[in-house]
Amino acid sequence: MEFKSINPYNGTIVGTYTAETDEGVSKKLDDAEIAFKSWRKVPLQKRAEMMVKAGEILKENVEEYAKMISLEMGKPLSESRAEVNKCATVCDYYAKNAEKFLADEIIETDARKSFVRHDPIGAVLAIMPWNFPFWQVFRFAAPTLIAGNVAILKHAPNVFGCAEQIEAIFKKSGFPEGVFQNLIVHHDKTETIIAHDATKAITLxxxxxxxxxxxxxxxxxxxxxxxxxxxxxxxxxxxxxxxxKAVATALKARMLNCGQSCIAAKRFILMENIYEEFVSKFTVAVKNLKSGNPLEDGVQVGPLARKDLADQLQEQVRKSIEMGAELLLGGKQNGAYHEPTVLGNVKPGMPAFSEETFGPLAAMIKVKTIEEAFELSEQSRYGLGVTVCTTNIEKALEYAGEVSDGAYFINELVKSDPRLPFGGEKRSGYGRELSKDGMMEFMNRKTVYVK
Structure with missing residues (x-):
């Protein structure tokens, strides 16, 4: 089987990749198991030095990696550069903090000595998406590899070029053979990989x-x-x-990555007294965004990563309008490109309210009270994050416990930061990435007791 990576802006082929054979997959998994036995014994300081080197390589080759990101999934080049640099940051963060995170935790009991130590578990399979093809991998790989685990990457088929570059970065940084391996496979091989004895955990x-x-x-x-x-x-x-300020934050929160982000703001719940002003200013700001070839500097909106994604968004827009939503801006599609779109008077039950809209669509919702705003916010099967814009910080903090999502941001868009745990609730998943929590997800927290 062959995979073709296609530039969503012009339809040209970026690269062609041949799928691994069953024997090839099995060998790489065996190699991972062998590599783990020696990698876990490499001193922590040495593992951290290799990760610092990976960060340096990222920073030295920003343009090369950013171009591949933009070619394969259509992200504006400026955003691709920012993504590569953020990957370097997470490498440095874990290299600096790993010793502290992995230190034994002394716990006083009636034992002579009792503590928790942190041991690596083995090979972790990472099934990663196309929307942040470098960042999603590095925010997993940095803590996982430094901790002494090994990694198997199964990336999205439309960004296999990025996957190969990432594997090359780790090799150039001195990571031994088998410690980080990229698999070119279709999803029908997933069970085979998970079932293999070498695979100890999966992050998706x-x-x-x-x-x-x-x-x-x-x-x-x-x-x-x-x-x-x-x-x-x-x-x-x-x-x-x-x-x-709220409009400026909202614009970035919705339109970054052409709206193709799980943590993007999608439902704008506005108090009725400021609804018209916010919607008017936001619509003007969206209208002024520059669309075009993502490889051209200054372009802020490119195509979606694939035409089928634009088709899906168009259907959500169409159905929402049929159900009574007001088209305030955009609404049209051309191939993989979908116009930045603003819908007014969106209500529960409309696709723009109830479904995840993975693209440049902003749904405007009017409410009378703060309580109604949070009630509508909770009317979702997802639970990643909520933003509240207000000058009354103390009052906003009082509502933090009322929100079931994994993040609550005041006067800022929901975003991931290596220093803070990241993850969701409900249908948004479980577990936490980043910070110390992200490193602990794939560790054996082993109790040691001495009588």
Whole structure:
């Protein structure tokens, strides 16, 4: 089987990749198991030095890697550069903090000595998405490899060029053979990989459907999973908010990566007193975004990663309008490109409210009270994050416990930061990435007791 990576902007072929044979997959998994036995014994400081080197390579070759990202999935070049640099940051963060995170935890009991030590578990399979093809991999790989585990990457087929570059980065950084391996395979090989004795855990970032399928297979073989799935984040604006600042934040929260982000703000829940002002200013800001070839500097909106994704978004727009939503801007599609679109007076039950919209579509929702705003925010099967814009910080903090999502941001878009745990609730998945929590997900927290 061959995979073709296709530039969504012009339809040209970026690269062609041949699928691994069954024998090739089996050998790489065996190699991972062998590599783990020696890799776990490499001193932590040495492992951290290699990760620092990986960060340096990323920074030295930003243009090369950014271009591949933009070619394969259509992200504006400026955003691709930022993604590569963020990967370097996460490499440095874990290299600096790993010793502290992995230190023994002394616990006082009636024993002479009792503590928890942190041992690596083996090979971790990473099933990664196309929307942040470098960042999603590095935020998993940095803590996992430094901790002494080894990694198997199964990337999305439309970004196999990025996958090969990432594997090359780790090799150039001095990571031994078998410690980080890229598999060119279709999803029909997933169960074979999970079932292999070498695979000890699985981390997946992707759709709700993919997460459910992988969790089911992993449960069959009693393998741990971490799932980071879809989102339908609410962006709540109170009466007292600084509207200009809220609009600027909202624009980035919705249109970054052409809206193709699980943590993007998708439902804008606005108090009725500021609804018209916010919607008017936001619509003008979206209208002024520059669309075009993502490889050209200054372009802010490119195509979606594939035509079928644009088709799906178009259908959600069409159905929402049929159900009474007001088309305020955009609404048209041309191939993989979908116009940045704003819908007004969106109500529960419309696709723009109830479904995850993975593209440049902003749904405007009017409410009378703060309580109604949070009630509508909770009307979602997803639970990644919520933003609240207000000048009354203390009052906003009082509502943090009322939100079931995994993140609650005040006056800022929901985003991932290496220093903070990241993950969702409900149909958005389970487990946490980043910070110390992300490193602990794939460790054997071993109790040691001395009488």
């Amino acid at each position: 970032t992707g759709s709700e459907r993919a997460g459910a399928a992988v969790a089911q297979i992993s449960g069959k073989y009693i393998k741990k999973t971490l799932l980071e799935l879809g989102g339908n984040n609410a962006f709540i604006v109170w009466d007292d908010a600084d509207i200009d």
